[in-house]
Amino acid sequence: MDGYLEQLRSFPQDLSTLPEPHLQEQDRSVFADALLALAAENPSASSRHCILQAASLIPPRTAFSATSLAWVNDEDEPSTGRKAIVRYSSSALSQGIFPAGEWFQALSEASAQRPRLHDVMIQWSRLSFEVSSVVRTAY
Incomplete structure (x- = not known):
C-alpha cells in the first residue's frame, strides 16, 4: 500500500x-x-x-x-x-x-444557468426523493 x-x-x-x-x-x-x-x-x-x-x-x-x-x-x-x-x-x-441534499443543491446551482433544466430537476427531485429544505424552496 x-x-x-x-x-x-x-x-x-x-x-x-x-x-x-x-x-x-x-x-x-x-x-x-x-x-x-x-x-x-x-x-x-x-x-x-x-x-x-x-x-x-x-x-x-x-x-x-x-x-x-x-x-x-x-x-x-x-x-x-x-x-x-x-x-x-x-x-x-x-x-x-x-448526503443527497448537498448534491441536489449543487445540481440546483449548476442548473440555474438553464432555467428549464433547473425547474425539471427540482420538480423531479421533489417527486422522487427526500431532499433538504434548501432544495425544496429553490422552485
Missing part, C-alpha cells in the same frame, strides 16, 4: 496503469485516511481526479463527498478514470453515504 500511495503523490490521471494495492479489510481505513491527507495537501483538480480514482478501490465513505462534489465542478477533460469516479460517487449517493 505504501508504494501505491507514493506513486499517487505525482497525481497520475490514469491509475489503470498502476498495479492495484492489495488491501485487507483493516487496511481500508488507513488507505482512506492517507488519500484524504493527500487531498488536503494538494486541493487541485488533478489531485481530486487521482485521489477519487484510488478511493474507488474501497467501499464509499462519507469523507470523500466534499472531494467528489469539488471534482464534479472541475473542468471536464477526457479521462480513463472518469467512469470509476462516477461509479464510486453514484454508488455512495445511492447507498446514502454521500
Whole structure:
C-alpha cells in the first residue's frame, strides 16, 4: 500500500496503469485516511481526479463527498478514470453515504444557468426523493 500511495503523490490521471494495492479489510481505513491527507495537501483538480480514482478501490465513505462534489465542478477533460469516479460517487449517493441534499443543491446551482433544466430537476427531485429544505424552496 505504501508504494501505491507514493506513486499517487505525482497525481497520475490514469491509475489503470498502476498495479492495484492489495488491501485487507483493516487496511481500508488507513488507505482512506492517507488519500484524504493527500487531498488536503494538494486541493487541485488533478489531485481530486487521482485521489477519487484510488478511493474507488474501497467501499464509499462519507469523507470523500466534499472531494467528489469539488471534482464534479472541475473542468471536464477526457479521462480513463472518469467512469470509476462516477461509479464510486453514484454508488455512495445511492447507498446514502454521500448526503443527497448537498448534491441536489449543487445540481440546483449548476442548473440555474438553464432555467428549464433547473425547474425539471427540482420538480423531479421533489417527486422522487427526500431532499433538504434548501432544495425544496429553490422552485
